[in-house]
Amino acid sequence: MFGVSGRIVKLRLLSCVANNLEELVTLTEWLLKLKYSSRGRAIARKFVNLRSQRLAPNGFPMGREYRVFIYNKRVLEYGYYWDGNDELSQLSQQEEKEVLNLASLASQCSLYRN
Structure with missing residues (x-):
């Protein structure tokens, strides 16, 4: 499971969590279309259960x-x-x-x- 966020704005309310590669690609493509939120960059990180x-x-x-x-x-x-x-x-x-x-x-x- 991966969390994906825009370079500038983390859209937490939309829970950008991908459960597989296909979802990761879809979320990343969607974020990159948000010109002022991503500035052309997206960050993917492994989702870990924090306290x-x-x-x-x-x-x-x-x-x-x-x-x-x-x-x-x-x-x-x-x-x-x-x-x-x-x-x-x-x-x-x-x-x-x-x-x-x-x-x-x-x-x-x-x-x-x-």
């Missing part, structure tokens, strides 16, 4: 996701992806260290860089 306590209005699990912004190998900011109150948003010191370490490693081996 979650809430569901989006469409039933999509709001997993324990964080976003880390890195510039010149330096973490500028990071935070929990979802709005609202969620007990899963808090990281222990060890989890925080691991999240930032993984983000730094990922930024060093990225295939796409601006």
Whole structure:
């Protein structure tokens, strides 16, 4: 199972989840037609079941996701992806260290860089 999102806008409300290659191709083609949402790029990643306590209005699990912004190998900011109150948003010191370490490693081996 793969999650597909536009380069700029993640259309979470539409649950862009493909269960097979055919669905992945269909979703990707659809996203690429959304000129201002994808800017001609789509990202596919393996869908994994993250810990979650809430569901989006469409039933999509709001997993324990964080976003880390890195510039010149330096973490500028990071935070929990979802709005609202969620007990899963808090990281222990060890989890925080691991999240930032993984983000730094990922930024060093990225295939796409601006």
